[in-house]
Amino acid sequence: MTDIDIASLTKQTESVSSEFEKDFAATSNDLSHKAIEDVRIKYLGRKGLFTAISEQMRSVKKEDRPEAGKLLNSVKKNMESKLDQLRTLEKKAALTAQLDAKAYDVSLPVAQTAGSLHPVTLMRRTLLKEFRNLGFIVYDGPEMDLEDYNFSALNFKDDHPARDMQDTFFVKDLEKTVLRTHTSNIQIHAMRNERPPMRVVAPGRTYRCDSDLTHTPMFHQIEGFIIDQNISMADMKGVIDTFLKAVFGTDLETRLRPSYFPFVEPGGEVDLQCVACRGKGCRICSHTGWLEIGGLGMIHPNVFEAVDLDSERYTGFAFGFGIDRIAMLKYGLSDLRQLFEGDQAFLSQFPVN
Amino acid sequence: MKASLKWLQTYLPLETSTPDQIASTLTGLGLEVEGIETIDPLGDKVVVGTIKETRQHPNADKLQVCTVDVGDAHKDLLTIVCGAPNARPGIQVAVAMVGAVLPGDFKIKASKIRGEKSAGMLCSETELGIGSDEDGIVELQDNTKLGSTISDLYGLRDTVFEIGLTPNRPDCLGHVGIARDLAAKLELSLTLPNPTESLKEAKNANLITSDKISISVEGDDLCGRFSAIYVEDVEVTDSPQWLQNLLNNAGMRPINLIVDVTNFVMLETGQPIHAYDIRDIKGSEIIVRLANKNETLTTLDEQKRSLNSNDIVIADKERAIGLAGVMGGADSEVKPDTTAIIIEVAQFDPSKVRKTSKRLAIHSEASHRFERGIDIGNTEYVARRTAQLIYECSKEVSTAKVPVVAGTSYDLYPTEKTQPKIALRTDRLKSLSGLRLITQDEAISALTSLGFTFLDKTEGRALFEVPSWRLDIERETDLIEEVIRLKGYDAVPSTLPQMEIGGLRENPIIDFQDHCKTIMAQMGLVETISFPFVSQDDLNHLQISESHAWSQLISLANPLIEQEPMMRPSLTIGLLKALKENRNHGRQGVRLFEAARGFFKPTIAQNDELSPIWKNLSRNGLHITGKAAQDHRAIEKNYLAAVIDQPWLPKRWSSPEIPASFFHGKDIVQSWLTAFGIRDFAFKKPDAADLPFLHPGASAIVVAGNRHIGFVGELHPQTALNLDLDGKELPIVLELDLDEIYLESTKPRSFTGSSNKFPGVTRDLAFVVDQTICHEDMMTAFKSFNRRKNLSSYHLFDVYEGEHLSPGKKSMAFSLGFQSDKKTLTDKEVEKEVQAIIGWFKEQFSAELR
Structure with missing residues (x-):
């Protein structure tokens, strides 16, 4: 090498x-x-x-x-x-x-992927949120109920015209069974299952055999009630006022007037100043300036007795509002039936939240 | 109930209040005014005028041309052609000016009569609708003010309140009841008609009703009281104009004097009244009884009615002559030649009246009142009041004869009703109302002003007797409402309840359902809400056979639409209908979902024939709790369902159209379930008979544990055809059982801790297997691979059938991940495990590597 x-x-x-x-x-x-x-x-x-x-x-x-x-x-x-x-x-x-x-035309469209919730669902959420803030818990019960829960225990006497106040769907195949005409049946369910003090709301589907421009055979109500010792009508006014102001703001007036539902006494109805005309009178409020949004009253002693609660010891109030009606007012909708027609173009404009 | 202001004013002075004030007072009392109607039949274009001069009509013998002064109502004198013989200068007349509209929609226009101009019309009583004189024009008193309206002059204006009366206040089905509430609230005095005084001259003491007729009641409780009075020498003619006007204003059509008076007194007192022609009462005997089997009666409206043994009838010796409390009989009614009548004022069993009225679908003014209950204490008074008014009105319209009223009426009142006595505790009033300062005296004064009789008081406790017309007052709380109602609900202060924190728990299904909706919406679906009514056609379209769980549904006795009597078992039916509607409106790519309940008969639990897929149906929904769960009641299941139409994605600038397939539905179900932390579920091939509306080759049931929690699939082509939803690609439907899924979501689950620190290795393997082997089989094999050491993940990335493979075979390619938590794996170690896997699959499925 x-x-x-x-x-x-x-x-x-x-x-x-x-x-x-x-x-x-x-x-x-x-x-x-x-x-x-x-x-x-x-x-x-x-x-x-x-x-x-x-x-x-x-x-x-x-x-x-x-x-x-x-x-x-x-x-x-x-x-x-x-x-x-x-x-x-x-x-x-x-x-x-x-x-x-890459120098994209960022204005090019993409496929929309967001879905939507029904306005009644959105409204129901808002209402539940306000009631939960006031210390209510949410309860639920059957839509197809025994007449006892829907009527008798609520002090609707047999064969009394008060039962006609609500066009009832009767169930053919089951004895003494109806589609609940109001969410008030939940009062009975709750009172039979629980003991006071109670602060309960219950939203749900309700049914009446009626169909026209302002009535659909299925609609939504929210029921609420408070039961304890020493609950007064003044408390009822306070709770309802607080709730209505939370939902509708402070600029619309409300009024409470006597009315009749068999399961409350004293009983009344709440009107809201018409959202469209602010009390002047228009087509929406049948020129009265007021929109009826719910019924309420002090729970009738007969109801307490029907569920074995001491009507001397306990008092309470109950109320029921139409969710669909409130949703329409809130979202400015004019056609009740549109809510239940399933038109995607109408429904998809509402948000998920 | 229509209440006329003019009518109310006959009982109390309301002049100082405006109609709006009265309306708001009524509403504040619980008599809700739903509408106010102003009645002004003549308007302000029919005024008082005077004829200044007359001249003969040049072209007609019987006509005159009048010059008329209407004062301020028109600036010039009017020229009016008139045919009345009494038209002459100097008289005061009623002038219908151009623009006026007279009763019968008769419009007054400027015209030419036989060549002469005429700017209006001079009117007769009939033309004005104020009387029956039609022979000439009205001549008014000389001193009436020119230009003032005829409406004012005759007091024709009225305001009518439409009151939405609640069923607890039958006492306000008459003007007196409404006036009584107003008087109490406005602190006005109430003046009620007193028939005793004015009947003195009409009565014949020798004329005794019981001589003319005998009355009996067969059976207890049918009729609490029956008052009757006999009146003779009546004439059936038109009633006075004022009475006709008031009836009209209150919404009733005038017929004749007798009938009008009975209607008037009913609208006054709330008590229905019937008048019989005495000639038609065979055997001079009135019997109140239950109808006989197969008995018939032709009622006033000319309808032949079949009666049953629950109907109360008014009968004579021979046959029924009236349906008690509902409607009179046609052949005993007052006729033009009637001269003697029996006036019936009674109380009938409200519940029986209601049943009859409902069964025969007759809702009359009478049944409306009897059902709600009438004032049993007042019937005898009402009978006399009716007689009095017949007498007075007959005199007023100058009948040829003057009616004579029996000196003694007939009053069958076996058990006089005792009025309830109720105590009101001031403390209770205060605590229930929240009106801390209200006094016992205030309460006493409020209740007495409403007609309650104050009986007695001790400290803090006052005793009252309920007036006979207040059937709604049963206990103390009713008195409390009366006091607050009169004081005004506005007076009640507004406070917030002081109470303990309750220990109640929410029903978790409520929130769960709400979250379900949110997740669906976040995945791009649109929530809808539909009615739950379905038809047999709907079920047929879905190819539901008689043995299917959905074939035996709960029906309604009175469905709104006759063809849709059933309650839905599933939300899919409604969603498919909604989809069709949307397609009809040209919408594409529809994606709807709904969360609601399905309904089943309780007996479905006993149906052993049912496929295990429907096992859940026998369990009631989670919202049915406590005592209700033990009732025999319908089963209600909470479901969530969705329908996804073609295409999944429309053609876009960046991609071609993507059709929706079964797998998009599956994707939604899977994402949705995993959103609730549910991972242990599988999609299994269904038995085609269970889901006959789904494509048997493109559908699956969803199984979690051993429970069937839902289904997903493409629509069966035949169902699609039936529903007019057919096409090359079919819509996808899915439906999930929320009750089961909620329970599944609450199961405890374990989660792995921190991630592995050592790197992983992947290997791809393609197995050739028989086409019958499904993915689930392969997954099961992976799970049960018993020489498993470091295999940490495995997922399918390709499926291939066709060229290069033998017929009946397919290739499934998996990506396998290997990882150890102790060290970095060597190629050798991985290779060893891969070979073991290959061996395992060969053993399991004779799988070959591709």
Whole structure:
């Protein structure tokens, strides 16, 4: 094996370096991961040009070895740093290319994916939220109920015209069963299951055999009641006022007037100043200036007695509002029947929340 | 109930209040005024005028041309052609000017009569609708003010309040009742008619009603009281104009003097009255009894009615002559030649009257009142009041004969009703109302002004007798309402209840259902709400057979639409109908959902024939709790259902149209279930008979544990055809049982802790298996792979059938993840496990690697 001197080694490295510089320049102008890798392999790979030179190290004369080592090191370093330069450039170029590649028309349409909740569901949520704020809990019960719960226990006497106040759907196949005409049946369910003190609301579907411009055979009510010792009509006014103001704001007046429901005494109805004409009188309020939104009253002692609660010890009040009606007022809708026609174009305009 | 202001004014002085004030007072009393109608039959264009001069009409012998001065009502003198013989200068007349509208919608226009201009009409009593004289024009008193309206002069104007009367106040089904409440509230004195005085001259003491007729009641409780009075020498003619006007204003058509008076007194007192021609009462005997089997009666409206043994009839010796409390008989009514009558004023069993009226669908003024209850204490008075008014009105219209009223009436009142006595505790009044300052004296004064008799008091307790007309007052709380009602609900202060925090728990299904809706909506579906009524056609369209769980539904006795008598078992039916409607309106890609209840007969639990898929139906919904759960009642299940129409995505600038498929439905179900933390569920091929409305090859039942919690699938092509929803691609439906899913969601679940620190490795494997092997089978095999060491995940990424595969085979490619929590896996370790898996699948399914 012939010893190689430093001069020969220097000559070889100069020649390889100069070729490397050419490749470096060429690659700089045409950057790609592959081109850079090719250059590396050509010089530094297992069979690379520089690798071939460095393999001669073992043949270099002993006294020249330190210098030769330095030389080879510096050439290799140079090559590696140049390759790094190329890699950095390539990454930059790739970023730039990625950025240049996109200049969208951001106004192009996308497919709408949001769905919607029914206005009655939205209104029901609002109402429940306000009642929960007032300390009520939410209760539920059957839509198809025994006459006892829907009528008798609520002090509707058999064969009394009060039962005609509500056009009742009677169930053919089950004895003494009706589609509940109001959510007031929940009063009886709750009172038979729980003991006072009670603060309960119960929203739900209700049914009456009636269909015209302002009545649908199925509609929604929310029932509520408070039972404890010493609950007064003044408390009833306070709770209802607070609730109505929370839902409708403070600028609409409400009025409470005597009315009759067999399960309350004294009984009344709540009117809200017409949202459309603000009390002046218009078509929506039948020129009365007022919109009837619910019934209420002090729970009748006969009801307490029907559920074995002491009517001397406990008093309470109950109320029921039409959710559909309130939703229509709140959302400015004029056609009740539209709520139940299932038209996607109408329904999809409402939000999910 | 229509209440005439003019009528009310005959009982109390209301002149100082405006109609609006009276309306608001009535509403404040609980007599809600739902509408106010102003009655002015002649308007302000019919005025008082005077004839200045007359001249002969040049072209007509019988006509005169009059020059008329109407004062301020018209700036010039009017020229009016008139044919009345009594038209002559100097008299005061009623002038209908151009623009006036006379009764019968007779419009007065400027015209030419035989060539002479005429700017109006001089009117007769009949033309004005104020009397029956039609022979000449009205001659008014000389001193009437020119230009003032005839309406004012004759007091024709009236205001009518439409009162929405609640069923507890039958006493206000007469003007007197309404006047009584007003008088109490406005602190006015009430003047009621007193027939005793004016009947003195009409009575013949020798004429005794019981000589003319005998009255008996067969059976207890049919008739609490029967008062009658005999009147002879009546003449059936028109009643006086004022009475006709008031009847008209109160919404009743005048007929003849006798009938009008009975109607008038009914609208006055609230007590229905019937007048019989005495000639028609065979055997001079009135019997109140239950109808006989097969008995018939032709009522006043000429309808032949079949009666049953629950109907109370008024009968004579031979046959029924009236349906008690509902309607009189046609052949005993007052006729033009009637001369003697029996006036009947009675009380009948309200419940029986109601049943008869309902069964025969006769809702009459009488039945309306009898059902609600009449003032049993007042019948005898009402009989005399009727007789008095017949006498007075006959005199007023100058009948040829003067009626004679029996000196003694007939009053069958076997058990006099004792009026309830109720005590009112002042403390209770205060605590229930919240009116802390109200006094016992105030309460006494309020109640006495409403007609209650104050009997006695001790400290803090006052005793009252309820007046006979107040059938709604039964206990103390009713008295309390009366006091507050009179004081005004406005007077009650507004406070918030002071109470303990209650320990009640909410029913969790309520919130759960609400969250269900939110998640559906967030996935792009639109909530709808539909009616629950279904028809046999609906079920036929869905190909529901007689043995199917949905074939035996609960029906309504009185459905709104005859063809839709059943309550839905499923929300799918309604959603498909809604989809059809939407398509009819040109909507595409409809995605609707609904959360509501389905209804089932309780007997469904005993039906052993039912497929296990419907096992849940025997369990009632979670909202039926406590005592109610033990009742024999309908089963109500909470469901959530959705319908997804084609296409899934319409053609867009960025992608072609994507049709909706079974898998979109499945995706929704799966995302929805996982949103509630439910992961342990599977989609299984259904038995086609269970879901006959779904495509058997593109539908699934959803199973969690051993429970069936829902279904999803493409519509069966035949069902689609039946519903007119057919097409190349079919709508997708899904329905889930919320009660079951809620329970599933509350099951405890374990969660894995922190993520693995060592890197994972993936390998892809494609197995060639028989086409009959389903994905679920492969998953089961993965789960049961017993040499499992580091296999951490596996999911299908490709399914291939066709070229390069033998017939009956398919390739399923899985991506497998391997990871250890102890170290980084070597290729060798992974390879070993992969080979074990390949071996396992070969063993299980003879699977070959592709």
